[in-house]
Amino acid sequence: MSEALLDIKDLTIEFGSGSQPLRVVDNISFAVSLGETVGIVGESGSGKSMTALSVLRLVPEAARVSGQIIFEGRDLLKLPKREMPAIRGKEIGMIFQEPMSSLNPLMTIGDQIDEAIRLHEDIPAPERRKRVLALLRLVGMPDPENRLSAYPDQFSGGMRQRVMAAIAMACNPKLLIADEPTTALDVTIQAQVLAMMLDIRARFNSSILLITHDLGVVAEICERVVVMYAGRILEDADARSLFSNARHPYTQGLLRSVPTLNDTRKRLYQIPGSVPPAGTIKAGCPFRPRCSVRMERCAVEMPPLRTYDPGHRVACWATAEAAA
Amino acid sequence: MARYLFFRLLDMVPTVFLVLTMVFIAMRILPGDPALVALGPNADGGQLEAFREKMGLNEPLGLQYVTFLGNAVRFDFGHSLMSDVPIGTLIANNLPHTIYLTIASVVLGLVMGIPFGVYAATQRNKLPDSALRIYSLIGYAIPDFYLAAVLLIVFSLNLGWFPINGEGSGFWDGLHHIFLPALTLAMLKSAFLGRLTRTSLLEVLGRDYVRTARAKGARESRVIYRHALRNAMLPLSTGIGISILATLSGSVAIELVFNRPGIGRLLINAIQERDYPVIQAGVMMFAFFVILVNLAMDIVYLIADPRIRMKS
Structure with missing residues (x-):
């Protein structure tokens, strides 16, 4: 495996104070290598978006973040606050989930992309304009010359997400974080945006950290997958072995819940129960209440992430017992 | 358009x-x-x-x-019953003073209120925020004529920094004369506008596009002034319109206390003297003023917000 570009170690994010803080991300560790595309999969409330935001230190002010987020050898969490803007947009670009509300309604598309360049690079306006046009072409915007002076409200969700991608890629960042980039879009537009991301990856050779709840999206573009549940990592594997040989009962359940075209069953499988609200699981494995293979030990002690095959980590007592 | x-x-x-x-x-x-x-x-x-x-x-x-x-x-309002002067002349002599006072107090009120509101919003729940809360509370509670009298006693009578009454002659003397009356209205306006700025800015600071601006690498000052405040100005401009209109009722008391010419004083005198045609004209001037300010605010919206511009 090549050198890690982003190495997250023991990341914990908590809200509230006193003896009972709300822990939305609980002691997670994973890495993204140069040029690698890693997907974080999880349901709403699994802490995946908070994890993504914490890399750029954009979590809400009330959140307490501990652990290490090492990017190119520097711990971003230890960096003085005033040094973060130089990293945001320049070294790490980010695309958000809500294309409809993530662009400033009072600024033209051209100005918003241009700003992303101007904030980090001192180049004359005509050259910036050329770069903006090139970016718009890259993200598949038709007729970019005439779109520069348009406002976000004149665009559809898919087009706005393309503009967001152009902003994120404006300074050719080493890492692109995409937080549910396709969730708010129609299925056909989703496919277009995914194709665009594959295109971006091919041209820039950027690493991508993709946050999603959609296993289809993961299968499409990710090389490695981190499965999160209630703030913890339950499984971390390369995409191929995850889809062919999922070891955690939660991941297995997720894969069984994906509809297929030649499915003859009347009802789609679903994992019983729902994700526990953050902070309600005090001890043991957070998936235990919904798990079909739970054991007594699961209620007492959170299973550690154990490496099985090279690069395949699973946090489950039942898996450990089966392997032993 | x-x-x-x-x-x-x-x-x-x-x-x-x-x-x-x-x-x-x-x-x-x-x-x-x-x-x-x-x-x-x-x-x-x-x-x-x-x-x-x-x-x-x-x-x-x-x-x-x-x-x-x-x-x-035809803007022919007849003649004053008391002085037999054409009312058009009365208005022409008095209206500019009220407009001047309105502009001066609104500009001063904005200069005081908006930065205060921005500062309070960025220092939420800290000392500047509490200071604004108290300032606004006093501003809402204190009557304009009382504040005018207090300022007059302190700065004109006791300290002698400003003239006691009149409108002055020439630009600088006029500015010297208008300062205290404008300050009186501006303090009340800034109490209102400061609070409104804080509220709208806090609302906007939670929006997704503000997060996008930060994710681009914009520094906090740029995030606030270039992205957030411009968006917060839209709801704020309605408040500014209301505040301009409040000058009208304010001018009645202020022009009396500071003994300045103006539509407010003209109207009060006319009511005391039962000068019906003048009252009639004064009320109509106030009504037209309200209509014009509303129109102006609509145009401001049209210019500031591309979403409204596109629809029209």
Whole structure:
């Protein structure tokens, strides 16, 4: 495996104070290598978006973040606050989930992309304009010359997400974080945006950290997958072995819940129960209440992430017992 | 855009018409005989009759109404009963002072209120935020005439920094004279606008596009002034409109306390002297002022917000 570009170690994010803080991300560790595309999969409330935001230190002010987020050898969490803007947009670009509300309604598309360049690079306006046009072409915007002076409200969700991608890629960042980039879009537009991301990856050779709840999206573009549940990592594997040989009962359940075209069953499988609200699981494995293979030990002690095959980590007592 | 403006102006016609009609009715249903009130109890029958004839009060009501409308449209408000000066002249002499006071107090109020609101929003729940809360509370609670008197006593009578009354002559002297009256209104405006700025800015700071600006690498000052405040100004401009209109009621007291010429003082004097045509004209001026400020605010919205511009 090549050198890690982003190495997250023991990341914990908590809200509230006193003896009972709300822990939305609980002691997670994973890495993204140069040029690698890693997907974080999880349901709403699994802490995946908070994890993504914490890399750029954009979590809400009330959140307490501990652990290490090492990017190119520097711990971003230890960096003085005033040094973060130089990293945001320049070294790490980010695309958000809500294309409809993530662009400033009072600024033209051209100005918003241009700003992303101007904030980090001192180049004359005509050259910036050329770069903006090139970016718009890259993200598949038709007729970019005439779109520069348009406002976000004149665009559809898919087009706005393309503009967001152009902003994120404006300074050719080493890492692109995409937080549910396709969730708010129609299925056909989703496919277009995914194709665009594959295109971006091919041209820039950027690493991508993709946050999603959609296993289809993961299968499409990710090389490695981190499965999160209630703030913890339950499984971390390369995409191929995850889809062919999922070891955690939660991941297995997720894969069984994906509809297929030649499915003859009347009802789609679903994992019983729902994700526990953050902070309600005090001890043991957070998936235990919904798990079909739970054991007594699961209620007492959170299973550690154990490496099985090279690069395949699973946090489950039942898996450990089966392997032993 | 031109089309929108045309229809917006067309929209004003019924409003103006309604205002004129209400003024006409109000003046006619007031108790008492205008002639008797105007000439006093010592006037004899002949004088009263001559007065009614002169003012057209003997005409049928419908004809009076039409004449009234016709004169109003031509900005002919008749003559003052007390001084016999044409009302157009009275307004021309007084209106500029009120407009001047309005502009000075609004500019000062914005300069004081908006930065205070921004500072409070960025220091939420800290000392500056509490300071703004207390300042606003006092601003909401204190009557304008009282604040005017306090400022007058402190800065003019005791410290002697500012003239006690009058409007001054020349630009700089005028500015010296207008400072305290404008400050009085501006303090009340900034209490309102500061609070409003804080609220709208906090709301905008939670928006997704503000997060996008931060994710691009914009520094906090740029995030606030270039992205957030511009968006917060939209709801704020409605508040500024309200605040401009509040100058009208404010000017009545302020012009009296500081003994400045202006529409407010003209109106108060006219009411004291039962100078009906002047009251009528003064009320209409205030109504037109409200209509014009509303129009101006609509145009500001149109210029500032591309979403509204696109729709119209």
